Amino acid sequence: MRRLLRTTLALTLVLTVSVFSSIGCWDKKELDKLAIVAGFGVDQVQTAEGDRLLLTAQIIKADQVISPEQAGGSGKQSFLTDQSYGRTVFEGVRNFTFESSRRLFFPHNRVLIIGESLARSGLHPIIDFFIRDPEPRPKQYVLVAKGKAADILSVKTGLEEIPALAIYELLQDYGATSKVYPVTLQDLTKDLASKTKTAVLPMIELVSTSKKKTIMLDGTAVFKSDRMVGELNINETRGLLWVLGKVHSGIIVFKLPPYRHDISMEILEANRQIRPELRNGKPHVTVVIDVEMIIGEITLTKNLTVPRENEKLERMASQGIKKEIRAALAKARQFNTDFFGFGEAFHSRRPKAWKTFGPNWDQIFPQLPVEIKVSTVIRRVGEATKFPILQ
């Protein structure tokens, strides 16, 4: 019996030790062995060996963010811009190990910036890695850089320590103007997978003044399939947002005839409906937009907060909105890109008819009649009725 006991004890010990030691620490990655990527850029460059992708990673230097003085005096940046080349994105990512002592860690990547020339030649080869690999998140924003992504990722911006996080915040706050359209990797994937709806991406550019360089969101890149074909300016972008139902807030400025003064109205709430219809067997779209507004600023001294003037204001605001949508629509027709998703609307709500004309959507879309109905209601007039000084 004693021997049995001793054998069992010894066996348990051996088994326990071997189990614990052979497993090791599977998939373990210590924090101080990681390079946390906050922003990632892809460009196309010419090298001696031919066309290569230039990958730029903006890596957070955690200790600099927390205590800049302690870790080496002021003036040091709290991020590091690292670069690598590769024929494919994945190869390039692995090539970082030639110069970076730490492994790139993607889950905290907030923005993926793609150079304009690369965007014009096709997104698919770039995007695939970010969709297929488990580390990058589908909720990161994708942007197109006017010029090179590498330049944008190497600039220190205003208040934020990490520029990539600053860009992320800029996109998050798009609702203040509703003139920027933030697109996540997930949205982009969905758009690229759609047969008719085409992708759009916000654009970002480097603005150099004599004193310093800053980065700025500016307009929207329009894609046909996965290639960039054109741009929308900021007003056209809001036209797009009206139709997509993504307008949250923002200011509309217009003149109220016969006065020559500017009036600013703030968007309180906006609802939109897209009504795909068939008129005489032909597709026809009605976009209905209901907007609630507040009078934000009146620069003339007349009291406009009387019902008659109010109606006029509402009418003018509606016209302003219509103008924005029309501008976006014109661009869509020009590039023949259905970024509004009208095709999808027909597909889901008029499935039978869609079967007949769906395959020819490319030919139909440029001539598609679009009716725009905007109704604006002024909810509040602000704290003053007329210009206070003259009372």
Add this chain to the structure above:
Amino acid sequence: MLGFIRKILRFWAQNQDDEQPLSTSSGDEIRPELEMNLAYLREQLGRSPDVIIRRFTLGGPGKIGATLVFIDGLTDKTIINQDILRPLMIEKEKNPVKSGDGSIIEKLEECLVTTGEIQRTSDCADLIGSILAGSIALLLEGQREALIISAPGWETRAIDEPDTEVVVKGPRDGFVETLRTNTALLRRRISHPGLTFIPLQVGRHTKTKLNIAYIKGIAKDELVEEVKRRLQRIRTDGVLAAGMIEQYIEDAPYSPFPTVGWTERPDVVAARLLEGRVAIFTDGSPVVNTVPMLFIENFQSPDDYNFRPYFSTTVRWLRYLAFTMSILSPPLFVALTTYHQELLPTPLLISVAAAVEGTPFPTVVEVIGMGVVFEILREAGIRLPRAVGQAVSIVGALVIGEATVSAGLIGAPTVIVIAFTAIASFVVPYQNEAAIMLRLLLTILSGMFGAFGIICGLLLVLIHLASLRSFGAPYLAPVAPLFFSVLKDVLLRFPLWAMARRPKAIEPADDRRRPVQPPEPPKVDWKRKKK
């Protein structure tokens, strides 16, 4: 796993020697010759100076020889002098008893000895047992019986508030080391004839007195019998405290979780008896055990019932949270910082990464190391004399907390996590022994497998907990198995008048509390009153 350990331990237990027969043989009768009895007692009790043998002669015409035998220090001298020796030696003359009278001992008991508790015996072993337990033996020439007079007079501690279970709004008395005082404290709270004490004795040498307490009509008879059976099974040299009794009667001796409850508070014992539990009082120990024990008891404090339900519920949730965090925060920290960095929000990750930058050890080693350091500090704090204890805590806080971080040996987040764990672990003190082990196990698992390891570990613990029984009651009741009618004291502490049922898992003989009714203040019509 547990089964394996059980086999090995049982094997060891079997190899131990069987119990030897008792040295004092019972069955010896008291003889009529006083000298022979005294010789026998001397032989049995030895010549220790604390054994006092006082010879005297009964007053009156008979001149009968008599002897008092007692232990010095255990008996009350005043009682001996005033109530035994004085009436027997002097006042005997007023109440003459003739020599050779067969019923002389009966007469003494009836007419002369003026103490309350008194009994007769003819058995020598019984006599010795009583003397050693602090009674006074009165032997008479020519009698086959002796009187055992109870006059306990040893030094005791005053009734005090227990340090381990302090309450804000409850009674301040706690149990002491004397069994009778303790049962009296309980009797003062439950003045119901149903409150019953069953005396028992365990320990071959210590002869420790036990009392099983229960309320007839509330506690199940089978439960009382089972407690009695398990206590009678105890065969050991000595039992010195209630904590030892626990280990002889518990259901799962190999589990890290206790299945016998304990408390130092009479009000808690009273409350548990009223729920149908059974209490075990151990002489010489201020701790009273109660069975069956449910897991939920760890989170119920007497204050829960003294305060109003909203506050009690909130505090109870805090306790649940603190217990969970005391077990889970170190392993979660390890898992999050070494495996699942993507789960942390970016700013938090940056903060943690900055703190960890440049520390020499892997996070698991840091966490386990700091955990061990904390346990050492805690243990030292308990054992050290009070005055030194403070010095230790200062050294611990300053040197270990501050210096290691500023020296870059340990990351600040680790210290924060361990400190938080330490504080949280004191919120639920009853489960501390289990919590220490679980914390270590889960931390090792999370160091090897991340969150996957934690979840596997927790599942194992949960399965184990669900399989535990305490005197027939499922340990996780009333949650698993689910007893809806008594859930009113688990997640939410319902108003007292809404808790109409006693805990079902304990299977009380009568599971209805009667009568329970909400308060009914008289309705006043204020409008009418104004007129």
